[in-house]
Amino acid sequence: MLSVFDMFKIGIGPSSSHTVGPMVAARRFAGQLTTEGLAGRAGRIVVDLYGSLALTGKGHGTVEATLNGLEGRAPRTVDPAIIVPRARALMQPDATLMLDGRQPVPFDGRRDVVLHMHEFLPRHANGMRLSAFDDQGGLLAREVYYSVGGGFIVSDAEFGQAAATAADVPYPFASAAELMAHCQREGRTIADIVMANETSWRSEAEVRAGLFEIAAVMKDCIESGCRQEGDLPGGYGVKRRAPAIFRRMVSLQLAGRTDVMLWPMLYAIAVSEENANGGRIVTAPTNGAAGIIPSVLQYYRNFHPRAGDEGVVEFLLTAAAVGMLYKMNASISGAEVGCQGEVGVACSMASAAYCAVSGGNLAQVENAAEIAMEHHLGLTCDPVGGLVQIPCVERNGVAAEKAIKCAQLAILEDGQHKVSLDQVIETMYRTGMDMQNKYKETSLGGLALTVGVPAC
Ligand code: SF4
Structure with missing residues (x-):
């Protein structure tokens, strides 16, 4: 079970797949070298990036994240402001990489970082290989990692093995049908079931504290995104729009002319621009789609008449349950199934969560999640210039509003529907498998081709 x-x-x-995952993988490799007593013998470290990591890695900060990970920095605690300057320093001639934060190793970025633009490793589109050599060029250690979406990484040996958390949970589920059967049998909500499972690993107080921390980071991200002016990085001159939209919305509101459904669009754009700028983000369930859940949660907190802390907990637990179903049965990686696996999944999670905190019953919550995905099926991933900007930022805004509307539609009806959530998840995965690679986070097709110069 996932947590x-x-x-x-x-x-x-x-x-998440091209920045967070590679940083986690590189940190793990460096830590492993230390643990195995090899770090002190390292005279050279080589980074090989393959497939989508090479094709769109430049726009996604993959090299920067990997180098910082090799120096022992972690996505959760690193100061976002130091990542790019530190990586730039490491790419200068005669640089010194502090392996695992403690062991100096000579580093030449032009020689030691290799982007394999036209080569994919066999198991996943996001592959990377890290190697350590001694002073004489002898291989000390080598590991292949796959960044499989949402910041999850697996080594070559771990690929395809059952994930994550070993503890037994009281309510294991591998499908929406199984999850709903637990709810019906126990007379409990989806959030109750997930909380019961979570308390197998940590106390309820710790779970709640963790959820409130996540909600606080999401809120900070919206506020910061509404303040930060200027262009997004990457050289395409994409302007940050959230501050100007925010000012316009406030003046419209003062004049009594605001459409309330524009707020979630603004919140999602603000978060997505923070993400595109390399800021502090909650992966939800990925970074490319990280604007949708914070936005709908903020809309709930600001506009729902019964909003409160219990609702925040219920919202995040319900959303997580739906995300787990996609992660276990399909994919949340744009490089594997296109944007339907990122923005589509986040929209489905947010819609179920908003339906739940709005008083929707079990069938309505499942229906909301299903509707939200059904109308993202086939959505391609084609980021212009390999940057998480066009179409990603606006796409988050549109999906946030859609999530709320799908939940409202589900609540207007009795929950009876033809297509089950399990069926739509299976359909999404099959559609992703049928999709050509050029539409799966390679920037070789779609908008990336017609609007911008492909990243490669
Ligand atoms: S198009 Fe969608 S999947 Fe692709 S990078 Fe943007 S948000 Fe992620």
């Missing part, structure tokens, strides 16, 4: 804290991870932008 709510697997689905929501505090980290950095702009990409």
Whole structure:
């Protein structure tokens, strides 16, 4: 079983699979060298990036994240402001990499970082290989990692093995049908079931504290995104729009002319711009789609008449349960199934959560999650210039509003529907498998081709 804290991870932008995952993998490799007593013998470290990590890694900060990870920095605690300057320093001639934060190793970025643009490793589109050599060029250690979406990484040996958390939980589920059967049998909500499972690993007080921390980071991110002016990085001159939209919304509100449904769009744009700028982000369930859940949660807190702390807990637990279903049965990686696996999944999670905190019953919550995904099926991933900006920022805004509308539609009806959540999850995965690679986070097709110069 996955945990709510697997689905929501505090980290950095702009990409969970291309920034957070590589940083985690590199940190793990460096830590392993220390643990095995090899770090002190290292005379050279080589980073090989493959497939989507090479094709869109430049725009996603993959090299920067990997180098910082090799120096022992972690996405949750690193100061986002130091990542790029430190990586730039390491890419200068005669640099010294502080392996695992403690062991100096000579580093030449032009020689030791290799982007394999036209080569994919066999198991996943996001592959990377890290190697350590001694002073004579002898291989000390080598590991292949795959960044499989949402900041999750697996080594070559771990690929395909059952995940994450070993503890037995009282309510294991591998499908929406199984999850709902627990709810019906126990007379409990989805959030109750997930909380019961979480308390197998940590106390309820710790779970709640963790959820409130996540909610606080999400809120800070919206506020920061509404303040920060200027252009997003990457050289395309994409302007940050949230501050100007915010000012316009406030003046419209003062004049009594605001459409309340524009607020979630603004919140999501604000978060997505923070993400594109490499800021502090909650992966929800990925970074590319990180604007949607904070936005809908903030909309609930600001506009729902019964909003409160219990609702925040219920919201995040319900959203996480839906995200786990996609992670276990399909994919949350744009490089594997296109944007339907990122923005589509986040929209589905947010819609179920908003339906639950709005008083929707079990069937209505499942229906909300299903509707929200059904109308993202086939959505491609085609980021212009390999940057998580166009179409990602606006796409988050549109999906946030859609999540609320899908929940409202589900509540207007009795929950009876033809397509089950399990069926739509299976359909999403099959659709992703049928999709050409150029539409799966390679920036070789779609908008990336017609609007911008491909990253490669
Ligand atoms: S298009 Fe969608 S999946 Fe692709 S990078 Fe943007 S948000 Fe992520």
